[in-house]
Amino acid sequence: MPVLVEPDPTTVATLLAAMPAGAHGVNAPDRMLAWLDQHPDEYVVVLGPSLSVDAALAACDELRIARPTVSVVLVADALDTSLLTRAMKAGARDVVQSDDVAAIGTAIRQAHQLFQALRGPGGAVQLGRVITVFSPKGGVGKTTMAVNLALALTEGGARKVCLVDLDLAFGDVAITMQLFPTHSIEQAVGSEESLDMALLDGLLTRHQDSLMVLAAPPHPDVRERVTPALVLRILRTLREGFDFVVVDTSPSFDDQVLTALDETDECVIVATLDVPTLKNVKVALETLEMLDIASGHRHLLLNRADDAVGIGADKVESILGMPVSAQVATSIDIAAATNAGTPIVVGDPRHPSSEAIRALAAALTGAPVAPPTPITGAEPAASALGDDKRSGSIFRRKKGFAS
Incomplete structure (x- = not known):
């Protein structure tokens, strides 16, 4: 699922609403890199507008070398020729304006199409x-x-x-x-x-x-x-x-x-x-x-x-x-x-x-867990298979027990 890097909680909520179901948000590039270590099949990183331009471009450049199959979509409050040129040189796949919700969705879909083409057919879903x-x-x-x-x-x-x-x-x-x-x-x-x-x-x-x-x-x-x-x-x-x-x-x-x-x-x-x-x-x-x-x-x-x-x-x-x-x-x-x-x-x-x-x-x-960064407050956001008709008696739930 797409991962969004954006430190502002309000912007996180807005951008996640424009992204596919299951998209995930982190607040800094280092957390994004840790996320990618845990999810080697990730296909797109969206860099939010609250990141500084230098931090966003540095993240683009690092991903260009370390993870060439991951597309980077840079979201900016305003676009100009200088930003576009620098972003493309750093390896960004696309640059879109923050208020253009349709363009963000299109960029992510195109990134997914590219990923599927690079990966080829197959690829099993890893269950949590x-x-x-x-x-x-x-x-x-x-x-x-x-x-x-x-x-x-x-x-x-x-x-x-x-x-x-x-x-x-x-x-x-x-x-x-x-x-x-x-x-x-x-x-x-x-x-x-x-x-x-x-x-x-x-x-x-x-x-x-x-x-x-x-x-x-x-x-x-x-x-x-x-x-x-x-x-x-x-x-x-x-x-x-x-x-x-x-x-x-x-x-x-x-x-x-x-x-x-x-x-x-x-x-x-x-x-x-x-x-x-x-x-x-x-x-x-x-x-x-x-x-x-x-x-x-x-x-x-x-x-x-x-x-x-x-x-x-x-x-x-x-x-x-x-x-x-x-x-x-x-x-x-x-x-x-x-x-x-x-x-x-x-x-x-x-x-x-x-x-x-x-x-x-x-x-x-089965892995060390690092201490989280202290936070203040929380934000709400907009972020299920098989049927099993079970008996109400706990004594009929033992695996292999006849119904």
């Missing part, structure tokens, strides 16, 4: 991975961990990540990130047979740190209308457009959560160091084992992990029969960051909690 964050008990900080994990996975914009709020009755992802979505999963209701990336793209809200969010419905009565088949279609479509799809779930094994768990590649289970939570987590792990969900791909995250409560990580591992993958200590800084709408991994990347969450992200990706 689904990471489900689950806890059988509310109040353990699951949403806070899901938000911070998703932000850590973006690698400062080098990876494309979508966070899905599947707590359909009382989802808090949007408010945790101080986003004000104009659309949510509610607008996808009834689209089980027709949902595609173009439609889904219009339901996503953009966070400033290159993270897209599919928000939960604003009212709990919508929950029953979000069918398991729709959840399945959404997740499978998002796999095609994102490197990682992080799913924040409700604290229950309802049909929608079970569908997400069936689709998951990695399951992060959040627990706190209290006996009722650990009892519920143990039962949940037994259920996941019975259903053969994410076997060998479950990761235990201890939140508010303080030895002073009398239960340590060693005892937790003994009780649950699985190793602890990450521990996040109790910290007022996490609550303060959440209340400020700037999650801890972004607001304070060097905080011990941020480092613990990035370490978990590294374990999930």
